[in-house]
Amino acid sequence: MKKIIxxxxxxxxxxxxxxxxxxxxxxxxxxxxxxTESKLIEIKNNAENSLEDYKxxxxxxxxxxxxxxxxxxxxxxxxxxxxxxxxGAIHQYIIGIRKLDTLEKGLGLIVTFVTLLIIxxxxxxxxxxxxxxxxx
Numbered sequence: 756m757k758k759i760i761x762x763x764x765x766x767x768x769x770x771x772x773x774x775x776x777x778x779x780x781x782x783x784x785x786x787x788x789x790x791t792e793s794k795l796i797e798i799k800n801n802a803e804n805s806l807e808d809y810k811x812x813x814x815x816x817x818x819x820x821x822x823x824x825x826x827x828x829x830x831x832x833x834x835x836x837x838x839x840x841x842x843g844a845i846h847q848y849i850i851g852i853r854k855l856d857t858l859e860k861g862l863g864l865i866v867t868f869v870t871l872l873i874i875x876x877x878x879x880x881x882x883x884x885x886x887x888x889x890x891x
Contacts, residue, residue, distance in 0.1 A: 818886055825879040832875035839868035 809826075810819030847861025 813886055822879065822882060822886075825882055828875055829879050832872060836868045836872035836875070839871075840865055843868060 806819065806823050809823045810816055813819045813822055843861045843864030845861070846857050846864060851858030851861050
């Protein structure tokens with residue numbers, strides 16, 4: 756009898772939760788449709804203007820597109836690599852105290868993400884120097 760009451764209670768709470776969440780999502784969707792449409796258009800226009808600025812700066816569509824992509828990679832690589840370094844540090848210094856194979860895995864992760872961070876930060880600079888002085 757207790758199992759039936761527990762299952763019925765869980766089922767009723769689940770149904771109440773579904774209806775509550777569905778109504779909130781619908782109300783929030785109306786607000787999102789009205790306010791964010793203009794923000795999305797603004798973000799899209801800013802990205803297009805930024806791409807056009809890079810194309811004008813480098814004098815070519817291909818070079819401008821590559822510079823734009825490298826700039827985006829440079830910006831987004833910072834938090835990603837710091838997250839990887841933190842995970843590697845956890846593996847090395849917290850989990851690796853008890854397991855030696857995890858200690859080596861943590862060191863490998865730290866070295867990999869630091870190397871990746873350096874490459875992602877230096878690559879746009881190297882590209883700019885190559886385009887500026889290498890093309891003649």
